[in-house]
Amino acid sequence: MTVRRPARLTAAAVTALAAAVLLTACDDDAGAGAQPAPTVTVTGAASAAPTGTGKVTAPEATPTGPTATQPSSARCKAGELEATVQLQDAGSAMLILTDKGGRSCTLFGYPGYGGLxxxxxxxxLAVKREAHPGPPTAATLKPGTSAFAGLKWASCDKADPGCHVVTGLRLTPPDETEALTTRVIGLDGKPVVQLPVSAAGLTTGSIQPSNQGVVFARQ
Known part of the structure; x- marks a missing residue:
């Protein structure tokens, strides 16, 4: 009986067999749940680095335009104000606008007027604007504080057809549409029940944070 000896593997065959075994092991590891690294795509102007979750945090937006400096919510609304027109002399008065609300707000410009x-x-009533005592100055009011403006008009005979006899005034804050009723106080500190205003109407000065110089000089 003749016994055959197994053939010897050549060096090249050993190398090929080892490579095949290694490749099979790698394929088994991938099938066991290994996942490829997430791909992060950055678009637009975002420049933040990706986090460990693969998400990109965009930079915070910076407001631009007029609303960045004076948003409409910062303006004083009619319901937040108390208005008093205090007579100073014949045909001249000082407007006092007081913040009666619970927040600070800003007035800038000229008030609007109507008669009652x-x-x-x-x-x-015709209303003319005059930059008196100068251009408008922003007045930021804390609750309980006031801004001021001058007011003047020519009186008239009540019998004159062009004469406006009003019992009060309605005021509209700058850049607002809602009006509020003002108190008109006479030189004696009592409410004024009649105010004759000529056909020329009223002239209003600019709103100022101080009452210094806002009253029109007597003509």
Whole structure:
């Protein structure tokens, strides 16, 4: 009986066999749950580095334009103000606008005016603006503090057809549409029940944070 000896593997065959075994092991590891690294795509202007979760945190937006410096929410609304027109002399008065709300707000520009009749109807009055005592200055009011403006008009005979006899004034804050009723106080500190205003109407000065110089000089 003849016994055959197994053939010897050549060096090249051993190398090929080892490579095949190594490749099989790698394939088994991948199938066991290994996942490829996440791909992060950055678009636009975002420059933040990706986090460990693969998400990109965008930079915070910076507000631009007019609302960045004076948003409409910062303006004083009619419901936040108390208005008093305090007579200083014949045909001259000082407007006092007081913040009666619970937050600070800003006034800038010129107030608008309308007249009130005895029946609480609206009397249309011509209103002229004058940069007195200078251009408008922003007045930021804390609760309980006030801003000021001058007001003047020419009186008239009540019998004159062009004469507006008003019992009060309605005021609209700058850049707002809602009006509030003002108190008109006479030189004696008592409410004024009638105010004759000529056909020329009213002239208003600019709103200022101080009452210094806001009253128009007597003509």
């Amino acid at each position: 009749r005895a029946d609480n109807g609206t009397e249309v």
